Amino acid sequence: MSDDGELIGRCYTKARRTPLVVGSVPGGAGRSLRLPGGPYTLTQLAAIVISFVVLILTRSLWGGHGLVDIVVLLGTPVGAAFALRHLHIDGRNPAAAAASVAVMLAGPRWGVLRGRPYKPARPAHGDTLITLTAVDAPPAVLSATPGNAKQPRPAVASPAPRTGAAPVASGVQVLLARRAAAGNRTDLEN
Structure with a gap:
């Protein structure tokens, strides 16, 4: 070497x-x-x-x-x-x-x-636990209007264990919630 x-x-x-x-x-x-x-x-x-x-x-x-x-x-x-x-x-x-x-x-x-x-170094094994909990967000966050570009995220990482909290909304669930909140508006279809 x-x-x-x-x-x-x-x-x-x-x-x-x-x-x-x-x-x-x-x-x-x-x-x-x-x-x-x-x-x-x-x-x-x-x-x-x-x-x-x-x-x-x-x-x-x-x-x-x-x-x-x-x-x-x-x-x-x-x-x-x-x-x-x-x-x-x-x-x-x-x-x-x-x-x-x-x-x-x-x-x-x-x-x-x-x-x-040669003995390769052992990989460091750590038990990492990330728990996502739902944020107590106002209903306006989940049912935002289409003109509002920036939206806060519905879920954040938290080290606290999950104890009976509401299920975390995924990105697809948030989009579906927005569409349901918008009702039958045709401008969201295309």
Whole structure:
């Protein structure tokens, strides 16, 4: 936050777009073993290892078909790595997107501000009661002539509780009372 109270956000996504890749396994005496089909991202390597281990552990469920077992055991990890190479969620690899979702779900509800969980201020709840009571106005107020432009209001706000007072007239009720008081005059019709 700057001195004037303005929040400033910075985004370093472009600098982090280049994925960390593994193209070879280091060996002894300066030699390295190049990975076939590589280089692989860390997400692809994790998918290869996890799918291979799961297939080995569940071989009793799907195995027993001879040569087909070898094709499945080698083809599934390669297929998973190929799919993850071309699958991007919002320009990011799926593991980074899944990690972002997990951090968001595990983080504080309102986010983080200055390294601490942000807690919005609780709204001040007040019980406000406004009671309108009828004013003891002369009958001339409710039955005003059409030429009189300014009229006092028939109801005012009062903090006193209402105890058996007459009902408060709304704006429409006041207009109807004026019309009834005017009688059958035709100049009020239009």
